[in-house]
Amino acid sequence: xxSIKNLHATVHGKEILRGVDLEIGAGEVxxxxxxxxxxxxxxxxxxxxxxxxxxxxxxxxYNGKNLLELDVHERAGEGIFLAFQYPVEIPGVSxxxxxxxxxxxxxxxxxxxxxxxxxxxxxxxxxxxxxEMDDKLxxxxxxxxxxxxxxxxxxxLQMSLLEPSLAVLDETDSxxxxxxxxxxxxxxxxxxxxxRSALVITHYQRLLSYIVPDFVHVLAQGKIxxxxxxxxxxxxxxxxxxxxxxxxxxxx
Amino acid sequence: xxxxxxxxxxxxxxxxxxxxxxxxxxxxxxxxxxVTSLRDQAMSVAIRTGLPTRRxxxxxxxxxxxxxxxxxxxxxxxxxxxxxxxxxxLDDAFVAVFVDGSFVPALSRLEGLPVGVExxxxxDALLSGEKGLLExxxxxxxxxxxxxxxxxxxxxxxxxxxxxADNVSVEKPVQFIFVSTENSSAECHLRNLVVTGVNSKATxxxxxxxxxxxxxxxxxxxxxxxxxxxxxxxxxxxxxxATAWHIGLIAARVGRDAHFDSFVLSSGARLARNxxxxxxxxxxxxxxxxxxxxxxxxxxxxxxTDVDHAKSHCHSSQVYKNVLDDRAHTVFQGRVHVAPDAxxxxxxxxxxxxxxSRNAQxxxxxxxxxxxxxxKCSHGATVGDLDQDALFYLQSRGIDLETARNMMVHAFAAExxxxxxxxxxxxxxxxxxxxxxxxxxxxxxxx
Numbered sequence: 001x002x003s004i005k006n007l008h009a010t011v012h013g014k015e016i017l018r019g020v021d022l023e024i025g026a027g028e029v030x031x032x033x034x035x036x037x038x039x040x041x042x043x044x045x046x047x048x049x050x051x052x053x054x055x056x057x058x059x060x061x062y063n064g065k066n067l068l069e070l071d072v073h074e075r076a077g078e079g080i081f082l083a084f085q086y087p088v089e090i091p092g093v094s095x096x097x098x099x100x101x102x103x104x105x106x107x108x109x110x111x112x113x114x115x116x117x118x119x120x121x122x123x124x125x126x127x128x129x130x131x132e133m134d135d136k137l138x139x140x141x142x143x144x145x146x147x148x149x150x151x152x153x154x155x156x157l158q159m160s161l162l163e164p165s166l167a168v169l170d171e172t173d174s175x176x177x178x179x180x181x182x183x184x185x186x187x188x189x190x191x192x193x194x195x196r197s198a199l200v201i202t203h204y205q206r207l208l209s210y211i212v213p214d215f216v217h218v219l220a221q222g223k224i225x226x227x228x229x230x231x232x233x234x235x236x237x238x239x240x241x242x243x244x245x246x247x248x249x250x251x252x
Numbered sequence: 253x254x255x256x257x258x259x260x261x262x263x264x265x266x267x268x269x270x271x272x273x274x275x276x277x278x279x280x281x282x283x284x285x286x287v288t289s290l291r292d293q294a295m296s297v298a299i300r301t302g303l304p305t306r307r308x309x310x311x312x313x314x315x316x317x318x319x320x321x322x323x324x325x326x327x328x329x330x331x332x333x334x335x336x337x338x339x340x341x342l343d344d345a346f347v348a349v350f351v352d353g354s355f356v357p358a359l360s361r362l363e364g365l366p367v368g369v370e371x372x373x374x375x376d377a378l379l380s381g382e383k384g385l386l387e388x389x390x391x392x393x394x395x396x397x398x399x400x401x402x403x404x405x406x407x408x409x410x411x412x413x414x415x416x417a418d419n420v421s422v423e424k425p426v427q428f429i430f431v432s433t434e435n436s437s438a439e440c441h442l443r444n445l446v447v448t449g450v451n452s453k454a455t456x457x458x459x460x461x462x463x464x465x466x467x468x469x470x471x472x473x474x475x476x477x478x479x480x481x482x483x484x485x486x487x488x489x490x491x492x493x494a495t496a497w498h499i500g501l502i503a504a505r506v507g508r509d510a511h512f513d514s515f516v517l518s519s520g521a522r523l524a525r526n527x528x529x530x531x532x533x534x535x536x537x538x539x540x541x542x543x544x545x546x547x548x549x550x551x552x553x554x555x556x557t558d559v560d561h562a563k564s565h566c567h568s569s570q571v572y573k574n575v576l577d578d579r580a581h582t583v584f585q586g587r588v589h590v591a592p593d594a595x596x597x598x599x600x601x602x603x604x605x606x607x608x609s610r611n612a613q614x615x616x617x618x619x620x621x622x623x624x625x626x627x628k629c630s631h632g633a634t635v636g637d638l639d640q641d642a643l644f645y646l647q648s649r650g651i652d653l654e655t656a657r658n659m660m661v662h663a664f665a666a667e668x669x670x671x672x673x674x675x676x677x678x679x680x681x682x683x684x685x686x687x688x689x690x691x692x693x694x695x696x697x698x699x
Contacts, residue, residue: 048648049647050644050648051640051644071647071652071653072644072647072648072653073647073648073649073650073651073652073653073656075648076647076648076649076650077650081648082648084645084648087645088639088641088642088644088645089642090639090642090645090646090660090663091663091667092660092662092663092664092666092667093642093646093659093660093663097659098646098649098659101651101655101659102646102649102650102651103650105649105650105651105652105655106649106650109650141663142645158649162649162650
């Protein structure tokens with residue numbers, strides 16, 4: 001489904017990714033762990049096509065397509081969804097019109113009909129309910145006045161509506177209390193299917209108890225330094241990144 | 253001595269002086285002494301004061317020389333049909349239509365004005381010579397105001413006169429539509445007068461539009477008198493073609509406990525100035541002045557306000573937003589004057605600018621002159637471009653760049669529209685704004 005080969009990328013001229021190789025098969029959940037500054041977020045931005053993140057070498061093939069040739073919105077249309085570490089507040093843009101524009105854009109890209117206003121409203125309400133999200137929040141502008149947990153639930157809400165084939169979760173667990181963490185994990189697990197994959201980027205093992213990965217990779221200095229199964233995450237939690245001879249710059 | 257030198261060296265005024273000499277007898281009301289003496293007096297003030305250069309503080313950022321250099325003609329009769337104006341007429345409103353500066357009753361829709369509401373064209377009122385109809389004319393605007401106030405008074409040809417009697421509330425808006433016809437290069441000196449009685453309530457909208465490309469010059473002065481407890485909402489929509497010139501001045505006197513609400517959406521003309529000068533003239537008077545300018549290419553739009561807090565316990569609030577693309581230039585000058593006795597004044601002013609291009613320029617100049625010691629006054633200004641994080645966020649949800657940009661520009665500007673009452677004016681302005689936004693996308697596709 002996703003094949004990353006020898007990926008090199010720079011941010012503001014500084015090389016952050018230095019030859020990442022990663023294969024994600026259909027239906028698989030991969031976790032990427034790693035010390036701060038190892039390039040985890042950069043990888044998520046490169047996958048989604050953010051401006052300023054320049055690929056200098058290597059390739060990313062997604063469902064047979066060269067992802068690097070696609071614009072940001074086209075990648076979303078192809079089924080890549082990035083759940084942001086820090087979801088952006090957009091004053092003046094109503095949540096509902098944002099969600100509807102987003103959903104219809106993706107549907108158009110996929111050659112599907114636009115959703116009617118009535119069906120859309122039903123769908124959003126049902127999805128919000130399943131995420132234990134107060135749908136009054138959606139009367140506000142996008143993410144404006146949302147708590148940290150509410151913002152993350154909103155990310156999962158968008159993910160549920162867009163039904164991506166590859167969900168990239170960038171430190172979705174950061175700043176969440178245990179209830180919010182469970183709700184977010186339930187939302188992600190509900191989307192698991194044989195044709196859908198996920199890339200879970202996290203600093204801590206905690207989230208991986210709820211979203212159980214098939215593979216765990218450690219990203220360090222811009223490369224995959226180790227790969228294992230969920231046990232690797234537990235070992236890292238116990239022994240720290242030092243067990244791989246890596247320094248964690250974050251004071252634990 | 254200096255003034256006589258100025259007369260000789262100000263060719264712009266010389267041109268008008270000549271015009272006035274030739275036209276005086278033909279201007280409406282020429283057979284009535286009081287009208288002639290009002291015009292003569294105004295012309296002599298215009299000659300004495302001249303037209304402002306950028307050395308005049310209130311014209312610091314707007315250069316009138318391009319208007320002086322342009323050549324204008326007298327209006328030529330042109331065929332305009334009602335259908336051509338459907339787009340610009342508010343639903344459910346009384347409408348007065350002026351074509352190239354002259355009132356056209358056949359295109360207007362003024363039947364069924366409620367009791368206590370009088371409408372007349374300025375030309376008809378001047379021709380009749382009835383002073384009562386025009387009571388207040390020339391009382392609000394000071395002839396010495398730098399700009400076209402004096403020339404407008406000398407040369408005024410037509411416009412709308414609307415009087416609302418005491419205790420009368422007019423539900424439907426009264427709309428004046430000033431149409432420039434295709435290829436018109438007419439110079440129009442338009443003068444409006446709105447007088448609202450004690451505890452009356454009304455909404456007046458002025459729309460300036462072009463049918464095709466026009467390169468005329470509209471000099472518009474609107475005087476508004478608000479009686480005690482009156483509530484007047486005034487909306488300006490200036491969307492003339494990008495080759496036209498527009499200088500507008502609204503002068504208002506707001507009585508005790510009266511409320512004046514102004515909204516300006518300005519997206520047209522090569523050079524536009526929307527100036528509001530008002531005096532809060534009784535305790536508890538209140539004004540809210542808001543505006544949006546949306547400009548592109550080499551358009552220039554100047555919003556200048558001057559609020560005189562003359563009495564205590566008055567409130568003024570101003571929010572002006574500008575959206576600039578290409579090499580456009582906007583100006584916001586907000587002057588607030590608080591008189592020594594105007595204690596408990598509450599005056600706020602904010603100017604926000606959204607630059608869509610590196611070559612656009614937004615000038616902002618707040619000016620607070622406070623002589624009282626127990627007041628709350630504030631001002632602020634922001635200049636920025638579109639939030640790149642937000643743009644990426646929207647794109648990452650499948651929304652293409654143009655749509656994402658439009659959503660964000662709309663969000664920036666629409667905040668002010670959302671505060672407007674839910675009547676036929678709001679969807680009208682929303683449409684006007686959306687069509688401006690659609691043009692951003694089309695320009696980029698073409699590029």
